[in-house]
Amino acid sequence: MSQSAANGMPTGERESARQSASSEQILAALEPEAASEAGPRKRLELRHISKSFGGVRVLKDVNLDLNSSEVLGLLGDNGAGKSTLIKIITGVHGADEGQILLDGKPITGLNVQRARQLGIETVFQERALADQLPLWRNIFIGRAESGPLGFLKVGAMRRTTADLMGESMGFTSTVLTPNTPVQGLSGGERQGLAIVRALHFHAEIVILDEPTMGLSLKETDKLIHFVESIRAAGKSAIFIDHNIFHVYSVSDRIVVLDRGRIAGQFATSRYSLNELMEIMREVASTGSYTEKERYRDVEGAPTKTEGER
Amino acid sequence: MSASAPAVSAPVPLSRRLRSFAVSWASQIGITVAFAALWLLFIFGAPSVFLSDRIYLSFAQTVPYFAIVALFLTMVIVAGDIDLSFIGEMPLCMVGFTFTWQATGSAELGFFAAIGVGILCGLFNGAVVTIIGIPSLVVTIGTQFLFSGLALVLLNGKSTPLVTTNSSFIYWLLVGKVGSIPIDFFWFLILAVVAWALLNRHRLGHNAYVIGDNKQAAQLMGVPIRRTRIMLFVLVGMASAITGMMNSLSLNNFFPGVGSGYLVYTLAAVFIGGTSVFGGRGSIYGTFLGAFMIGGLEAGIVAMGLTAYFVTPIQGAIILIAVSIHAILQQRLR
Numbered sequence: 001m002s003q004s005a006a007n008g009m010p011t012g013e014r015e016s017a018r019q020s021a022s023s024e025q026i027l028a029a030l031e032p033e034a035a036s037e038a039g040p041r042k043r044l045e046l047r048h049i050s051k052s053f054g055g056v057r058v059l060k061d062v063n064l065d066l067n068s069s070e071v072l073g074l075l076g077d078n079g080a081g082k083s084t085l086i087k088i089i090t091g092v093h094g095a096d097e098g099q100i101l102l103d104g105k106p107i108t109g110l111n112v113q114r115a116r117q118l119g120i121e122t123v124f125q126e127r128a129l130a131d132q133l134p135l136w137r138n139i140f141i142g143r144a145e146s147g148p149l150g151f152l153k154v155g156a157m158r159r160t161t162a163d164l165m166g167e168s169m170g171f172t173s174t175v176l177t178p179n180t181p182v183q184g185l186s187g188g189e190r191q192g193l194a195i196v197r198a199l200h201f202h203a204e205i206v207i208l209d210e211p212t213m214g215l216s217l218k219e220t221d222k223l224i225h226f227v228e229s230i231r232a233a234g235k236s237a238i239f240i241d242h243n244i245f246h247v248y249s250v251s252d253r254i255v256v257l258d259r260g261r262i263a264g265q266f267a268t269s270r271y272s273l274n275e276l277m278e279i280m281r282e283v284a285s286t287g288s289y290t291e292k293e294r295y296r297d298v299e300g301a302p303t304k305t306e307g308e309r
Numbered sequence: 310m311s312a313s314a315p316a317v318s319a320p321v322p323l324s325r326r327l328r329s330f331a332v333s334w335a336s337q338i339g340i341t342v343a344f345a346a347l348w349l350l351f352i353f354g355a356p357s358v359f360l361s362d363r364i365y366l367s368f369a370q371t372v373p374y375f376a377i378v379a380l381f382l383t384m385v386i387v388a389g390d391i392d393l394s395f396i397g398e399m400p401l402c403m404v405g406f407t408f409t410w411q412a413t414g415s416a417e418l419g420f421f422a423a424i425g426v427g428i429l430c431g432l433f434n435g436a437v438v439t440i441i442g443i444p445s446l447v448v449t450i451g452t453q454f455l456f457s458g459l460a461l462v463l464l465n466g467k468s469t470p471l472v473t474t475n476s477s478f479i480y481w482l483l484v485g486k487v488g489s490i491p492i493d494f495f496w497f498l499i500l501a502v503v504a505w506a507l508l509n510r511h512r513l514g515h516n517a518y519v520i521g522d523n524k525q526a527a528q529l530m531g532v533p534i535r536r537t538r539i540m541l542f543v544l545v546g547m548a549s550a551i552t553g554m555m556n557s558l559s560l561n562n563f564f565p566g567v568g569s570g571y572l573v574y575t576l577a578a579v580f581i582g583g584t585s586v587f588g589g590r591g592s593i594y595g596t597f598l599g600a601f602m603i604g605g606l607e608a609g610i611v612a613m614g615l616t617a618y619f620v621t622p623i624q625g626a627i628i629l630i631a632v633s634i635h636a637i638l639q640q641r642l643r
Contacts, residue, residue, distance in 0.1 A: 092529060112531025128529045130522035132589045134333070141519050142530035150512045179333050 040067040042104065043236050044089070044120075044205055049098035051084055058084045060260045062098070066205065066236050071227055073251030073268075074240040077284060080257040082240050086209055089238075090122045091115035116143065119204030123194045123211055129182050136161040136178040139197050160200070168196045188219035195226060206230055206237045212246050224250050244280065248273050256283055264289045335638040336583035337594055343631055344598040351605065355612035364608055368601065369494035370559075375571040376600035377497055377552050379578040380504040381544040383596045384514065386579055388538055389521035389588030390445035392545045394434055395575070397456030399553035399568030402426045402546075404460045406554055407469050407563055416477035423550040430456055431546030435539030445542075460565050468564035471557060483551070484559040493555050500548070505593040513540060521588025577603045577624070581631040590639075602627065 044066040051059040059081045066072055076082050087093045089100065091110040100107045102118055122128075129138050136158045145153040161178035175184075182190065191211065198206055208227065212220050227250045230237045241247045247254060248268060254276065256263045263283045266276060283289050331338065352359045378395045385392045405426035410419035434452055438445045474480050485492045508514035516537040520527045527534050549568070557563040580586065581602055582595025606627060607620045 090529075091531070112529070116531060122529070124526075124529050128523075128526040130519050130526055130589065132522050132585075133518055137515060137518065140515070141526065142516075142532045144512050144515045146512050151506070152510050152512065152515060154510060175328070181333070 040069060042066070043068050043102065045101040045104075046085075046089070047099040047101065049085070049088060049095045049100070051081075051088060051093065051096050053084075058260050059088070059095075062257075062260075062262055064255060064262065066238065068236055069231050069234050070253065071231050071237045071239055071251050073247035073254040074238055074257060075244060075247055075254055075280065076257035079259075081260045082257055083209065085257065086122065086207055086238070086240060089115070090120055090207060112142065116201065119202060120207070121198035121201065121203035121205070122207040122209060123191075123198045124209050129190060129194060131183040132181055134179045134181055135165070135176070135193065138182050138193060139164065139200065141197075143201070164196050164200060168192075168199070187214045188216065188222075191215060191219065191223070195223075204235055206235065208237060208239050208241075210241055211239070212241055212243060220246065244277060245273070248276060256280065256289070258283050258287055263287070336590070336635055337592055339634050339638050340581070340583050340595045340598050340631070343634060344602055347602055347609075347627070348605075351609040351613070355609070355614075358612040359609070364612075366489060366491070367608070368604060370491040372600050372604040373493040373497035374552060374556055375574040376578055376596070376604070377493075377500055377555075378545060378548045378571070379575045379596050379600055380497075380501055380593055381541070381548045382575060383579050383582070383584050383591050383593055384504065384508050384517055385445075385541045385545055386584050386586065387508065387514075387521045387588060387591040388517035388541055389524065390438065390538060390541065391586075392434060392445060392449045392542055393572065393576075394430065394449040394452040394456055395545055395549040395552075396568045396572050397453040397458075397460070398427055398430045398546050398549035399556070399571075400460035400563075400565045401430060401456040402550035403553045403557050403563045403567055404463050405550075406557075407464075407471075410471075410474065411469075416474045416479040420479045420554065423554055424547055427546035427548075427550030428543050429546070430549070431543030432539060434546070435542035438542070439535040439538050457565070457569070464565050466565060468562055470562055472561045474558060475561065479554075480558055483555045493559075496551070496555075500551075501593055501597050507544075508591075508593055513537060517541060518589060521585075521590075523589070574603055577628050581628060583631075583635040585635075599631070602631070 042065050044064075046062055046064040049059055049062040049064075050057065062081075062085060064072075064085075074082055074085070084093065088095050091112045091114060094110065100110060102120075107114070107118065128141075130141065136154075139161050140157050145157055147153065158178040165176065165178070176189075182193065185193065195211075211223055215223065224246070227237055227239060231252070239247055239250055251268055254266045254268060254271075256266070256279070264279065266279065268276075271279070279289050348359070358364050382392055382395070402423040406416075406419040406423040409422035410416050413419075430452070434445070434449055437443060437448045437452070481492070483493065483496070487495060508517065516527070516532045516534075519530070519532050520534055520537060524534070552571075553567055556567050578600035579591070579596050580599070582592065582597070582599030584591030584595060603624060606624050607617075610620050610623055611617055
């Protein structure tokens, strides 16, 4: 096998060669300039995903794409299947039917560890923090740095945590050290911890599950700013929230989930917040949405102003 | 997510650092103070006894019998489980030792057979708890009866003299003496360091803490919950095997009821040490001191001139006081 044979590699093999590239290379490839040159690229594709729990079909034939440099908002009532869909993407549950593709390549045997290796990270809020444990253990839940015999590199993990606290979390309080138990943190600090934990490990796709719950206005602003920075870095995010205002302000596209099915997808550049709320009401009462002729389409799609963002 | 530069932070005031230290180590500080207070009481109450080495040599032999299991039981409880089956594992492991030793004449092979039975018992506990999904409290009550009953059946209820093992290497290794100090005390020290390292400096303990603190978080973050819990039951099984052998070899006799008196002492050592029954919090250091507190009480009370009837109620009071101190510290320092 000579070097020139690489060009003749089947697509699948080339894909896997790219996958094994170092994270720096992947990050470089996802710089905003590079992304805009190539145009949006499909990063994650869900194909015909179905899932049942105890005979109840929670998800029915869900198809969904996520592009690079895109923030996807996921809306839906309680029981619409939002959290089940997220848990399938992050490997907590396996799908009964259907397929998940990452960069065009099917993922097999997805579990939480594998999803994280592939760069799919989830901010589960405080539900995924261990209260009594120190900050450094929380940063490294499920992937402790350890030597060959499984013994922890505690010093390295504490230093990483201290660095992250100073730079990324903006923890200025001197009371907090890497050894502080999480139960001493405020809501916003906990959330900072959950986000930094997701991002520290080179996340490519960040999933935020109800991230504004229990946050103050100021903290919510910080969060929105953070989600925008994910897009600016050429990465992707899925933003799930019960609050349509938050979802609308940050998302490029909104997917409405209803009783386990996708009821519609709406680019926020083409629909106003009021129209979307109207649609949500219609979906909630009828279970589906039929697009009416819209005068804006005739006059040309208005672009969203900065104020609306 | 920029390249990490060293964090520049203002120097932390000493009072803040002290408080941070106190919060992190509240439990350990609490148990140390309680231990020191109790021991000072003994020394003032019965100086002739508690300032001589004889009583300490006695503790060095008797405390490890119930405390070695307590070390590893601490890890199980940190992970939010409990294991009451160790008093059944001890005789069943000894059956493994005895049968192998009788068949081969080698006490060394018997040692490995006992450890093997301990591993199997732990695997069985762990499998029933994690695969069928029954709370470990219920499972290990059941396996306690199962294991000890099986030992009775296999031995026909009879005890086995072990006098001829006295010349074996294993005998020296488990119940010999180093100078005048019983060797099981050194095993207790070594295993305490091993348990501490596993709980605080190993992936196993890291995962155990997370599972005990927030099982949902562990699941969402991909912690190998089942494997971790099973492994912890296996460690208790191995500790039971070692303790069962120490106890039987020191008596030169294996009776099928070996270990049956240790249940409450072992549990008391863990909980006096500040390990939370709800999981997520606990220390080997606490269990280590807790073992000497509960193990030293009997001698202390009698030496101070009270009748032996006082031993049990005072033990009960000490357990309650210790657990209350831990609970109050935890609430205050939040």
